[in-house]
Amino acid sequence: xxxxxxxxxxxxxxxxxxxxxxxxxxxxxxxxxxxxxxxxxxxxxxxxxxxxxxxxxxxxxxxxxxxxxxxxxxxxxxxxxxxxxxxxxxxxxxxxxxxxxxxxxxxxxxxxxxxxxxxxxxxxxxxxxxxxxxxxxxxxxxxxxxxxxxxxxxxxxxxxxxxxxx
Amino acid sequence: xxxxxxxxxxxxxxxxxxxxxxxxxxxxxxxxxxxxxxxxxxxxxxxxxxxxxxxxxxxxxxxxxxxxxxxxxxxxxxxxxxxxxxxxxxxxxxxxxxxxxxxxxxxxxxxxxxxxxxxxxxxxxxxxxxxxxxxxxxxxxxxxxxxxxxxxxxxxxxxxxxxxxxxxxxxxxxxxxxxxxxxxxxxxxxxxxxxxxxxxxxxxxxxxxxxxxxxxxxxxxxxxxxxxxxxxxxxxxxxxxxxxxxxxxxxxxxxxxxxxxxxxxxxxxxxxxxxxxxxxxxxxxxxxxxxxxxxxxxxxxxxxxxxxxxxxxxxxxxxxxxxxxxxxxxxxxxxxxxxxxxxxxxxxxxxxxxxxxxxxxxxxxxxxxxxxxxxxxxxxxxxxxx
Amino acid sequence: xxxxxxxxxxxxxxxxxxxxxxxxxxxxxxxxxxxxxxxxxxxxxxxxxxxxxxxxxxxxxxxxxxxxxxxxxxxxxxxxxxxxxxxxxxxxxxxxxxxxxxxxxxxxxxxxxxxxxxxxxxxxxxxxxxxxxxxxxxxxxxxxxxxxxxxxxxxx
Numbered sequence: 001x002x003x004x005x006x007x008x009x010x011x012x013x014x015x016x017x018x019x020x021x022x023x024x025x026x027x028x029x030x031x032x033x034x035x036x037x038x039x040x041x042x043x044x045x046x047x048x049x050x051x052x053x054x055x056x057x058x059x060x061x062x063x064x065x066x067x068x069x070x071x072x073x074x075x076x077x078x079x080x081x082x083x084x085x086x087x088x089x090x091x092x093x094x095x096x097x098x099x100x101x102x103x104x105x106x107x108x109x110x111x112x113x114x115x116x117x118x119x120x121x122x123x124x125x126x127x128x129x130x131x132x133x134x135x136x137x138x139x140x141x142x143x144x145x146x147x148x149x150x151x152x153x154x155x156x157x158x159x160x161x162x163x164x165x166x
Numbered sequence: 167x168x169x170x171x172x173x174x175x176x177x178x179x180x181x182x183x184x185x186x187x188x189x190x191x192x193x194x195x196x197x198x199x200x201x202x203x204x205x206x207x208x209x210x211x212x213x214x215x216x217x218x219x220x221x222x223x224x225x226x227x228x229x230x231x232x233x234x235x236x237x238x239x240x241x242x243x244x245x246x247x248x249x250x251x252x253x254x255x256x257x258x259x260x261x262x263x264x265x266x267x268x269x270x271x272x273x274x275x276x277x278x279x280x281x282x283x284x285x286x287x288x289x290x291x292x293x294x295x296x297x298x299x300x301x302x303x304x305x306x307x308x309x310x311x312x313x314x315x316x317x318x319x320x321x322x323x324x325x326x327x328x329x330x331x332x333x334x335x336x337x338x339x340x341x342x343x344x345x346x347x348x349x350x351x352x353x354x355x356x357x358x359x360x361x362x363x364x365x366x367x368x369x370x371x372x373x374x375x376x377x378x379x380x381x382x383x384x385x386x387x388x389x390x391x392x393x394x395x396x397x398x399x400x401x402x403x404x405x406x407x408x409x410x411x412x413x414x415x416x417x418x419x420x421x422x423x424x425x426x427x428x429x430x431x432x433x434x435x436x437x438x439x440x441x442x443x444x445x446x447x448x449x450x451x452x453x454x455x456x457x458x459x460x461x462x463x464x465x466x467x468x469x470x471x472x473x474x475x476x477x478x479x480x481x482x483x484x485x486x487x488x489x490x491x492x493x494x495x496x497x498x499x500x501x502x503x504x505x506x507x508x509x510x511x512x513x514x515x516x517x518x519x520x521x522x523x524x525x526x527x528x529x530x531x532x533x534x535x536x537x538x539x540x541x542x543x544x545x546x547x548x549x550x551x552x
Numbered sequence: 553x554x555x556x557x558x559x560x561x562x563x564x565x566x567x568x569x570x571x572x573x574x575x576x577x578x579x580x581x582x583x584x585x586x587x588x589x590x591x592x593x594x595x596x597x598x599x600x601x602x603x604x605x606x607x608x609x610x611x612x613x614x615x616x617x618x619x620x621x622x623x624x625x626x627x628x629x630x631x632x633x634x635x636x637x638x639x640x641x642x643x644x645x646x647x648x649x650x651x652x653x654x655x656x657x658x659x660x661x662x663x664x665x666x667x668x669x670x671x672x673x674x675x676x677x678x679x680x681x682x683x684x685x686x687x688x689x690x691x692x693x694x695x696x697x698x699x700x701x702x703x704x705x706x707x708x
Contacts, residue, residue, distance in 0.1 A: 005346050006195035007180030007379070008187050008582050015184050015282075019580045019588050019697045023225065027572040029298070032565060037299045041566045061415070063300055069410050089321070089418060091313030093365035097305040098573075099289045108310045108365075110414045119415045122301050130366075135321045151566050153300045188581040191614045198620065208620035225576035235617035283576045290573035299568045 036066045039078065045151040047143055051116050053077040060116040083141035084162055085111040085120055092130045105130055111139060111159055126158030138162035168266035172391035172398035173550065175204025176511040178381035181348040181499030184282035185378035189224050193236035193278045196380035196504075200274065201238070204384040205394055211384070212270040214239040216246045217257035217277045219502035219539075222291035225283045237276040237382075249406070249546060250539025251450065253277065254381075254506015258535070258548035259404035261385045271387040277507030278380040288376060295541055297411075312373075313365040315418040315542055316455045320367060322419040323470035325458075327367060331358035332476045333454035334371050337490050340483060341497025343523035346508075348377055348499035358454075372454045377499035381507035383514065399517045402532070403431025403549040413541045424463025424536060427545030432465075435532070435549045440465040441487065444549075445530045446516060448509035450537040451494040457481075460536055461489060463545065488526045491516060506537035510548060517552045583614040588697040595689050595701075599664050601625040610664040632686035632708060633661035640676045659685055659705050671704035684708040 010018060033041055036052065040063060043050035051060045054068035054075045062081060067074045090109035096102050107125035112118050125133060126142065139159035149155040177199025179185075179192050187195070193216075201207065216237045221229040230246025237244070247253060247260040254277045261275035281288055292308035319325065332355060341350030353371060361371040391398035407427035409416060416422075428440075437443040449460035458472035466487060467475055475481055481489035492498055492512040495505045513533040515521040536547045580588060583600075587610075590596050599610035604619040608627050615622055638657035643649055655672035657679075672679055673688060685705040695701035 005178070005180045006187075006199070007182055007185055007192070007346070009180060009182035010184050010186050010579070012184075014186075015579070018186055019585045020577045021580065021698060023576045023578070025225075025572070025574060025576075027574075028569070029571060030567040030569050031298050032567055033299050038564070038566050040300070041568075063297075063412065063414070065412070069412070088414075089314045089318035091310050091317060091365045091367070092363070093307060093310055093313065094362075095307045095309055095364050097289075097293065097307050099287060099307060105366075106305075108304070108306060108314065110314060110418075118417075121414050122296075122304065122306070124304060135318070152303055152568070154303050184579075186579050186582050186585075188579070188584075191581055191583065194615045194620075198615070198622075201620070222572065222574060225574065225578065236615070238620050240617040240620075283578050285575045285577045288574070290575075294572060298570055302570055303568070 034066065036064045040064050041151040044153065044155040045149045047146065047149070049081045049083050049113055049141070051079050051081050051113070051119070053079055060119060062113050062116045062119050063121050081116055082114045085113045085139055085159065087125070087133065087135055087137045087139060088112045088120060089135055090125060090133050107133065109159070123153070123156060124158040125160070127160040169268055170388040171262050171265040171401045172386050172388060173401060173514050174384050174386050174391050174395050174398055175200045175202070175206070176383040176514045177203055178346055178504070178508055178511055179379050180346045181377050181379035181501055181504070183348060183375070183377065185280060189226065189233055189278055189280045190236035192280065192378065192380035193233045193276055196278070196382040197236065197238050197274060197276050200382040200384050206272070206384060208238050211238055211242065211272050211274045213264045213273045214242055214244045215257055215261040215264060215273055215275045216244065217248065217253040217260065217503040217507065218246060219248060219250060219253055219279055220291060222294070223284065223288055223502065224280045233278055238274050249544045251452065251502055252406070252506070252537045252539035252544035252546040253503040255450070255509060255535050255537035255548050256406055256546040257503070257507055258401060258510050259406055259546065262401050262404045265385050265387050271390045273385045274382065275385060275507070276380065276382040277503040279501035279504050280378045281376040281501060282378050307365065309365045309368055311542065312453050313368045316367050316453065318418040319455060319459055325470070325473050327359060328355050329473035329477050330455045330458065331355045331372070333451065333457045334358050334496055336476070336482060337451060337457070337494040337496040339497070340491055340524065341493025344493045344498050346379070347493050347497055349374065350493055350497050368453065374452050374495040374500040377501040379499060379501040379504045381504045381511055383507065383511055397518055399514050400551050401548060402551045403434035405430025405547045407545045409543040411541050411543060413543065418542060420469055421459055421463035421538065421542070421545060423543055424460055424538060424545035424547070425465065428464050428536070428547045431547050431549040435551065437532070437549065441467060444487070444532050444534050445528070446488040446491060446526055446533050448490055448492060448494070448512055448533065448535040450506065450509070451490055451496050452500050454496060456538065457490060457494065460538060464534060464536055464547065483524070483526055491521070491524050491526050506535070506546070509535040509537070510550070513550045517550060583612055587612050591701050592695040592697040595692065597629040597631060597661060599627045599629050599661070601627050607665045608663060609666050610661055611668060627663065629661045629663050632684060633659050633664070635672065635679070635681065635683050635685050636660050636667045637681065638672055638679055655679060657685070657705065670699065670702055673704040673706050678707050
């Protein structure tokens with residue numbers, strides 16, 4: 001390896017002094033939810049968690065999708081699932097979405113929905129002491145009141161421990 | 167029957183927290199260095215394969231085309247590949263196709279990233295990793311994904327944070343011997359365990375921060391390689407694999423996509439017993455636990471065994487299976503696509519005995535590099551041999 | 553059943569809104585910084601010449617893309633040149649009509665081989681392909697070291 005390596009690093013002070021151009025892109029989107037998620041989100045508005053069954057591998061797919069990615073066939077057998085599940089994994093986050101430090105941690109978790117053979121989705125935990133969360137813990141959805149639900153993942157406020165809270 | 171492909175020269179820029187140099191300039195510097203090392207001029211290059219991660223990181227649309235002139239592609243057959251964080255090692259496969267297919271005799275392979283233009287940080291771009299329909303409205307942060315995967319891995323195998331922290335200590339220490347390193351430092355396990363908790367179990371010293379940099383190498387057919395050097399290093403195998411983006415339906419404790427990606431080059435290179443047949447490894451280590459996770463996916467040890475090997479010093483530079491002798495992403499820096507290319511360059515320099523203070527003190531014949539990307543779903547693996 | 557099906561009722565559709573919140577500060581880099589500082593402080597242009605093929609680039613680049621060599625030979629250039637091409641825009645980049653049409657041109661300074669984009673000032677009637685143009689700079693106090701230190705080019 002040769003001795004001299006190219007590159008002109010700047011410390012934060014030099015960065016402020018360096019000549020720069022600024023650009024703030026406007027990138028705004030309205031994504032159509034598509035065939036499967038449309039129905040899933042409508043289900044959430046109705047206070048229900050829906051899954052879809054693949055007739056070939058018989059997996060219950062949640063979040064639902066229009067095709068089974070393993071069998072590569074379209075699927076349409078909708079099933080209503082319970083709104084309870086198990087914590088597959090969780091984190092205790094002191095960062096919010098834009099990486100600002102927060103004092104009261106956010107508790108993201110992957111929740112395996114009961115009846116879906118281990119399949120589930122990302123959501124938040126609430127009404128729980130972070131130190132007491134365990135992988136394998138049973139949880140139940142806490143819903144927004146019906147009038148406040150609009151067909152979004154946040155129609156479920158969070159999942160709380162199933163047996164009376166910890 | 168694919169033709170044999172050799173690496174005949176490599177180069178890279180410093181990896182920096184924020185570079186004054188523009189992305190094109192960094193691509194040029196790394197490319198030029200690789201050409202000079204190979205003793206070639208631009209006219210000798212028949213094709214160019216460039217890897218770079220999302221346009222949003224550098225903030226330049228159609229980044230592949232933007233970088234092309236800095237990657238020596240003026241009026242040449244040029245392609246850009248992108249598989250998230252797996253891109254850097256994937257460029258080895260991407261370049262390999264050009265020569266192995268018989269279409270070209272030489273290929274310049276480049277990786278570049280400049281993440282410091284995103285101000286104050288690229289979080290806005292990172293957020294797009296989450297599902298736009300059912301995840302983004304939860305207000306997630308990129309670190310959550312790694313924290314969730316790390317927790318699952320630790321809990322499944324009952325691994326203590328101390329053993330994971332050892333990887334950060336090892337790699338940042340190794341990087342002190344790398345002239346381009348951004349993050350080489352001497353730290354202890356306690357330093358890692360006492361560092362700020364970002365999203366438990368991830369703490370500040372468990373991760374590599376954003377970086378700017380570029381790296382490049384030159385590939386050649388056997389005929390050209392033997393004309394140009396006495397010591398070509400062969401790309402013996404390439405592999406790549408993708409798992410579903412529906413990451414919440416997978417068990418995150420084990421990277422199947424790395425195992426499947428590794429099967430391809432292991433078959434090509436006649437590797438039947440990876441821990442025995444492979445002398446050293448450069449798995450992707452943007453987080454300390456990922457080195458362990460990936461070692462297991464690469465079949466370098468059994469599931470859950472990687473932390474034990476680390477604790478026992480097996481993965482130290484003077485151990486039986488030196489892992490990330492370069493200092494890895496944790497120590498050298500992580501300009502996403504350039505990191506993987508840096509790892510391939512490290513295999514090259516180590517196999518040629520040119521790694522200077524980082525040189526592994528044992529006879530080396532076979533090395534493996536691996537990278538991983540997107541929603542923990544892409545595995546890319548390259549095996550190189552002297 | 554087919555995956556794609558026509559939705560007949562608009563109220564059936566759920567749209568999820570979002571954005572990609574980014575802000576970029578691009579360093580102009582060690583090659584362009586001296587160019588912009590000279591423009592700001594002295595109101596002058598310099599290009600750079602490839603030692604191998606002789607191509608003169610302005611604004612300057614670190615390397616000649618054809619020869620793949622570093623360029624270090626600075627060339628002082630006049631503040632005038634040729635209008636290689638131009639267009640008259642009637643809508644802005646968001647598709648909104650402009651109150652006054654804007655003229656955008658490709659200007660190649662005398663002695664340079666590469667043109668660059670900038671505004672052409674004045675009435676479109678006075679602009680002709682291939683005509684001579686000269687720079688109109690902003691007042692020194694208003695210059696910051698960017699392409700906008702140039703107000704535009706006027707037909708000479």
